Amino acid sequence: MPTTELIPDKDALRRVGETVRARLAADPRVYKVPTEKAEIFAVGDFITPSECQRLMRMIDTVAQPSKLYDQDYSTGFRTSYSGDLNGHDPLVKAIGRRIDDLLGINGICGESIQGQxxxxxxxxxxxxxxxxxxxxxxxxxRKRGGQRSWTAMAFLNNVDKGGETHFVEVGAKIEPKAGVLMVWNNALADGSPNENTLHAGTPVLEGVKYVLTKWYRTRRHS
Structure with a gap:
């Protein structure tokens, strides 16, 4: 088994996992996806219909072909359009703080909210x-905040057909529903990476899909 020294931020990931796990367990709004393979949760009506509409308009203004660290748009691996939302916008700030509070993670550890x-x-x-x-x-x-701990992803609209978030190893497909927030722990309880969080945005078949995502680091993100 790998030692802590060979898994950067392992202790920090374990500690934040414990904190968030306890906070979500105490929140009656939170639904836990029934699986032992990963910690995946959902909160309905987390974002209001009017907020969803405003956020979708914001995404339309910043959307560019999505990028990855080691692959470009032409590979076909990630074919959405995406962009960071204005962190100074009052609505974006409010949504970010709402997610911070749900998880109990200091907002300085959060990356910019990205719309897709x-x-x-x-x-x-x-x-x-x-x-x-x-x-x-x-x-x-590693210098910009370290490993990602938790992911928060909100659906902003219903999709006519397709576009599910598919947790491949878990065997769960989450249908996009406007206002629903999904959150999951990218690590196991001991702080090592959880391979079972492998997930996909399945192809949209009819309609358009809008989501926003906020990733959290183990330290202040810069």
Whole structure:
């Protein structure tokens, strides 16, 4: 088994996992997806219909072909359009603080909220949100807040057909429903990366899909 020294931020991931786990367990709004493979939760009506409409308009103004650290749009791995929302906008600030409070994580550890838009045929193939520490980009990300701990992702609209978030190893497909917030722990209870958080944005078949995502680090994000 890998030692703590070989898994960067392992202790920090374990500690934040314990804190968030206890906070979510005490919140009656929170539904836990029934699986032992990963910690995945949902909160209905987390974002109001009017807020969803405003956020979708914001996404339309910033959306550009989505990028990955080691692949570009042309690979077809991630074919959505995305962009960071204005962190100074009062609504964006309010949503960010609402997510911070739900999880009990200091907002300084959060990355900028990113909006994503998927047209028919667009998708995000199976991936994990945590950083692969053997890759070159980790040298930079380690200095910018370290490993990703929790992911928060909100659906902003209902999708006519397709566009589910598919947790491949868990065997759960989450249908997009406007206002629903999904959160999951990218680590196991001991702080090591959880391979079972592998997930995909399945292709949209009819309609358009809008989501926003906020990732949290183990330290202040910069």
């Amino acid at each position: 838009r998927y047209y028919p045929g667009q998708e995000f193939k199976p991936h994990n949100d945590w950083f692969y520490t053997s890759e070159d980009y980790w040298k930079t990300e």
